[in-house]
Amino acid sequence: MVTATQGTGRPGLDFLPLLVDYEERMYAAGRIPGGFLRREGRPPEKATLTCRLIDRPMRPLFPQWIRDDIQIVATTLSLDENVPPDVLAVTGASIATLIAQIPFYGPMAAVRVGLVGDDFIINPTYSEIEDGELDLVVAGTAEGIIMVEAGAKELPEQDVIEAIDFGYEAVQDLLRAQAELLDELGITYVRPVEPELDTTLDDYLSKKATKAVQR
Secondary structure: EEEEEEEEEOOOOOOOOOOEEEEEOOHHHOOOOOOOOOOOOOOHHHHHHHHHHHHHHHHHHHOOOOEEEEEEEEEEEEOOOOOOOOHHHHHHHHHHHHHOOOOOOOEEEEEEEEEEEEEEEEOHHHHHHHOOOOOEEEEEEEEEEEEEEEEEEEOOOHHHHHHHHHHHHHHHHHHHHHHHHHHOOOOOOOOOOOOOOOOHHHHHHHHHHHOOOOO
């Protein structure tokens, strides 16, 4: 489950206050914490890395002028212990942002590409990643690729390029699925338009205060 919310802008900020959180719960795998403390522990390193995996392709797709608080939270409710859920959270972040109608230059999607033998695999299992020679994540929009993250076992450059192209083809399918979902929900997504800025002060300073000071 991925949720996206937008707050009001805070005056004085010169950056996008985007918060991405990925939460894993032991009940997602049918387990309950044992011992004296029956609460969830601190987030594992994998959860932190997944937050970054979501943030990297999402952040550049928000308009540069937006200063609203935006929070994206991905929670693993049910876990297939054979397949990594991280790339699903990346695509889910795009869908949640679109449905929430937050200003966003999406849709965006991500897939993992593995290489077992001579065959590329979309969203491989943990065992296929371990036995294969490539673990590559591709994220992109209809305009092109946004992010590539990879680990490989001394593969030729051409194989990596083919893997990126293979993954980007699967990304296109997910982008079309998001567009179809918006149509089914009756959501007409409008690309954000940059607000007009009052340039009176800038124009005045450029005319009156740009000359060198005479000594």
